[in-house]
Amino acid sequence: MRFVDEFREPELISKTAEEIRRLAGTKRHYRMMEVCGGHTHAIYRFGLKDILPENIELIHGPGCPVCVLPMGRIDDGLSVAQQPDVIFAAFGDMMRVPGTQGSPLEHKARGMDVRIVYSPSDALKLARLNPDKHVMFFAIGFETTAPSTALTLMRAKAEGIRNFSVFCNHVTIIPAIRAILDSPDMRLDAFIGPGHVSTVIGCRPYEWIAQNEHKPIVVSGFEPLDMLQSVVMLLHQLRKGEARVENQYKRVVPWEGNRAALRAMAEVFQLRPYFEWRGMGFISQSALRLRDSYAEWDAEQRFVIPGIRVTDPKAAQCGEVLKGVLKPHQCKLFGRECTPEHPIGALMVSSEGSCAAYFNYEHRKAMASSLSSIA
Amino acid sequence: MSAPATIPAESAPIRFRDTQIEMAHGAGGKASRRLVEGLFAPLLFGNATGPLGDAAHIDIGGAKVAITTDSFVVKPLTFPGGSIGELAVNGTVNDLAVSGAKAEALVVTYVLEAGLPTSLLEAEVRAMARAASAAGVRIAGGDTKVVEHGKADQMYITTSGIGRPLRGVTIDPSAVRPGDKVLLSGPIGDHGITILLARGELDLEADLRSDTRSVLPLVEALVNAAGPGIRWMRDPTRGGVATSLNELARDCGLGVVLLEDQIPVRDAVRGACELLGLDPLHIANEGQFLAVMAPEYADAAINALAMMPGGGEAQVIGEIREQPAGSVLVTTLYGGSRIIDMLVGDPLPRIC
Amino acid sequence: MCLAIPGKIVEISSENRDCALVDVVGVRRKIDLGLLHDDMPVAGDWVLIHVGFAMSKISEHDATDQMNTLRALGEIDGAMQEVQGYGLEDVN
Numbered sequence A: 001m002r003f004v005d006e007f008r009e010p011e012l013i014s015k016t017a018e019e020i021r022r023l024a025g026t027k028r029h030y031r032m033m034e035v036c037g038g039h040t041h042a043i044y045r046f047g048l049k050d051i052l053p054e055n056i057e058l059i060h061g062p063g064c065p066v067c068v069l070p071m072g073r074i075d076d077g078l079s080v081a082q083q084p085d086v087i088f089a090a091f092g093d094m095m096r097v098p099g100t101q102g103s104p105l106e107h108k109a110r111g112m113d114v115r116i117v118y119s120p121s122d123a124l125k126l127a128r129l130n131p132d133k134h135v136m137f138f139a140i141g142f143e144t145t146a147p148s149t150a151l152t153l154m155r156a157k158a159e160g161i162r163n164f165s166v167f168c169n170h171v172t173i174i175p176a177i178r179a180i181l182d183s184p185d186m187r188l189d190a191f192i193g194p195g196h197v198s199t200v201i202g203c204r205p206y207e208w209i210a211q212n213e214h215k216p217i218v219v220s221g222f223e224p225l226d227m228l229q230s231v232v233m234l235l236h237q238l239r240k241g242e243a244r245v246e247n248q249y250k251r252v253v254p255w256e257g258n259r260a261a262l263r264a265m266a267e268v269f270q271l272r273p274y275f276e277w278r279g280m281g282f283i284s285q286s287a288l289r290l291r292d293s294y295a296e297w298d299a300e301q302r303f304v305i306p307g308i309r310v311t312d313p314k315a316a317q318c319g320e321v322l323k324g325v326l327k328p329h330q331c332k333l334f335g336r337e338c339t340p341e342h343p344i345g346a347l348m349v350s351s352e353g354s355c356a357a358y359f360n361y362e363h364r365k366a367m368a369s370s371l372s373s374i375a
Numbered sequence B: 001m002s003a004p005a006t007i008p009a010e011s012a013p014i015r016f017r018d019t020q021i022e023m024a025h026g027a028g029g030k031a032s033r034r035l036v037e038g039l040f041a042p043l044l045f046g047n048a049t050g051p052l053g054d055a056a057h058i059d060i061g062g063a064k065v066a067i068t069t070d071s072f073v074v075k076p077l078t079f080p081g082g083s084i085g086e087l088a089v090n091g092t093v094n095d096l097a098v099s100g101a102k103a104e105a106l107v108v109t110y111v112l113e114a115g116l117p118t119s120l121l122e123a124e125v126r127a128m129a130r131a132a133s134a135a136g137v138r139i140a141g142g143d144t145k146v147v148e149h150g151k152a153d154q155m156y157i158t159t160s161g162i163g164r165p166l167r168g169v170t171i172d173p174s175a176v177r178p179g180d181k182v183l184l185s186g187p188i189g190d191h192g193i194t195i196l197l198a199r200g201e202l203d204l205e206a207d208l209r210s211d212t213r214s215v216l217p218l219v220e221a222l223v224n225a226a227g228p229g230i231r232w233m234r235d236p237t238r239g240g241v242a243t244s245l246n247e248l249a250r251d252c253g254l255g256v257v258l259l260e261d262q263i264p265v266r267d268a269v270r271g272a273c274e275l276l277g278l279d280p281l282h283i284a285n286e287g288q289f290l291a292v293m294a295p296e297y298a299d300a301a302i303n304a305l306a307m308m309p310g311g312g313e314a315q316v317i318g319e320i321r322e323q324p325a326g327s328v329l330v331t332t333l334y335g336g337s338r339i340i341d342m343l344v345g346d347p348l349p350r351i352c
Numbered sequence C: 001m002c003l004a005i006p007g008k009i010v011e012i013s014s015e016n017r018d019c020a021l022v023d024v025v026g027v028r029r030k031i032d033l034g035l036l037h038d039d040m041p042v043a044g045d046w047v048l049i050h051v052g053f054a055m056s057k058i059s060e061h062d063a064t065d066q067m068n069t070l071r072a073l074g075e076i077d078g079a080m081q082e083v084q085g086y087g088l089e090d091v092n
Helices: A010-024 A037-045 A071-081 A104-109 A120-129 A146-159 A173-182 A195-201 A204-211 A224-240 A259-268 A292-297 A318-322 A354-374 B030-044 B084-098 B118-135 B190-198 B216-229 B240-252 B267-276 B295-306 C034-039 C060-085
Strands: A030-036 A056-063 A086-090 A114-116 A134-141 A164-170 A190-193 A217-219 A245-247 A269-271 A274-277 A281-284 A288-290 B056-060 B063-072 B101-113 B138-147 B155-165 B181-184 B204-206 B230-234 B255-259 B290-293 B315-321 B328-331 B337-340 C005-012 C019-024 C027-032 C046-050 C053-057
Touching (some): A010 A224, A010 C060, A030 A037, A030 A173, A030 A195, A037 A056, A037 A224, A037 A354, A071 A086, A071 A104, A071 A134, A071 A164, A086 A104, A086 A120, A104 A114, A120 A134, A120 A146, A120 A164, A146 A164, A146 A292, A146 C034, A164 A288, A164 A292, A173 A204, A190 A204, A190 A224, A195 A259, A195 C053, A204 A217, A204 A245, A217 A224, A224 C060, A259 C034, A288 A292, A318 A354, A354 B337, B063 B084, B084 B101, B084 B155, B084 B216, B084 B230, B101 B118, B101 B216, B118 B138, B118 B155, B190 B204, B190 B267, B204 B267, B216 B230, B216 B290, B216 B295, B230 B240, B240 B290, B240 B328, B267 C019, B290 B295, B295 B315, C005 C027, C019 C046, C027 C053
Parallel strands (some): A030 A056, A030 A190, A086 A114, A134 A164, A190 A217, A217 A245, B101 B138, B255 B328
Antiparallel strands (some): A269 A288, A274 A281, B063 B155, B101 B155, B181 B290, B181 B315, B204 C027, B230 B290, B255 B315, C005 C019, C019 C027, C046 C053
């Protein structure tokens, strides 16, 4: 597959891994956070931890939009969909995320009209095809996805499609990174920056991380060679005591971002004064809502939303894992009450959540070898 | 699923805790297994503790017979490469084949929805007749029921098959040893992705067909060339190769280690999976099978398959090792590895 | 969720310039070019696709550059070792 296979070339991967070992040496311990859930997923899928030396620690950040969504918001979305003649449309990742009364899929089993879509435009298409029903699109995602939702809403407005609304849970990445750096327990040396969010926002928004916090950040692609090359670039900076923003994912990320995408977002969305992030509390100016000019397509304006806050079970340590303070297996519920099949926290439901990734990739390997040593 | 015959225990406690049946229970993955092991097995199979197989080999007054049953609820009914009727015939023949038996006769049940056009039914029955003839199996009888409009989504088909165990092969997961090789008969994911695209809900098009076919000729060739070396076989339908191999790993208590680069996947399947965030190892197949061979027989096995029509893409995709016991590990050429579990949830409902 | 993959534009609709057909190893999918109005791609261009929208054009030039940089890693290393062998200062 072009622009994919080249970045998985085994020989080059070995070479780059060797370079990393050479640069990392043995004396210093490096803590690097990859912000974005897609990177967390890639690390496990490609077994990158097996390739990196022991003194490079990868810490998983909060960039998983499903994981940071409070349970109450899922309940709110599902409550709208419970009304007759409403079709609840969402991406596949959302389907198994539990609300207090069950996940969207479980609601579907009980008779609610729940559909998986692979694009916000699929949801709009459903509205066109079902004029006697109302389609509510449950929108999630960072700045990577928000422009597509925005453009879809612009089209809905232009075409006068009234049986369509968006329940907006889009969040922004910079406040999340700020919250990480403000966290007293956090000790980080560098960041692997979100590659796809950056195709929209560009690389400038990260400059304060380098200038004010003195931490290098390399905006990275998602193939094994991309991530390994990013580690090389970070090591070069760290060894010289530098802190700059660099763009490893040049083939796709423009330094200035995507102006057209940012314009679409500005046209349709405005920042909420504050928004609750599961496990991280309320963060100001960190999420988007529809502008008043789009009130007619805003599910929160068209429908009555219960808006009940649901607190997570005290034992669930999602927040600490999200911020990278704890590793997934250090949460008391991990692997016992909370597993991918019976998730308690959202970090275990989403395939990008660090707990699910850790469980599926690392934990089983560890269990397998520990079982055999007993046997 | 089938098990050795024992006295059923109607009053046995069940271990199945879910309060209602979900789509996931039919997906062929973990939830399906929970349902089978936690509810059906204790009530129907009594104290039988052996691994559940694709077909049951039973002894009737000295005559050895293999028997299996399967149901088909695929939507849409027809798709590139086949239709529900063909799946029904081939699926049942294949279940018997991978249990080490040659299908002799099938019986078929049709549950039809009132309002189903006769032309559609006729087309399906013709397709079944053709498939049975191609597979060398006769359809010996059947039953029909009709339900009200809205209650059967056009048609559901159940087939039961009976056959004769093949000589020279015994399927037994407990005979699997470290060092054994894992063989795959051909490219994976064709069927599941074809169905997904045929639903037309996604704006995706590809030149793909279901791989539905009888694998009996390939299995017979394998048995002839390397019978004594065959430890285990399975046809990876719902839940895909990952689910079948996880079942094996659990049943034999050893580890299955796969080489990702050796697993044959057509480009179009790979592309569709990338686009949709799916893993080909979890996608259903209807014309492939897995075999675990003693290492000294692996070459003969591949050669025998390669010489058969439709066997040219057979590959050794991995081997059995002590570790990771009970799990399936996928390794890459550059040293990365990941554990792959059985299918969880149901990404592709009603695919077979 | 960050899932985005490269695809080659096969055809752009004559009725709607935002509607394009991409090819991803033989799978064809309709995607939306509405976010690339500032720099519209043409048939034959590669784009990054996310939830049915093209997010960015893929620069073959930058991709090749990157591959060359990676391939050169080993060479720089070799050169370094040679230099170190001369007993000069550690050249970072």
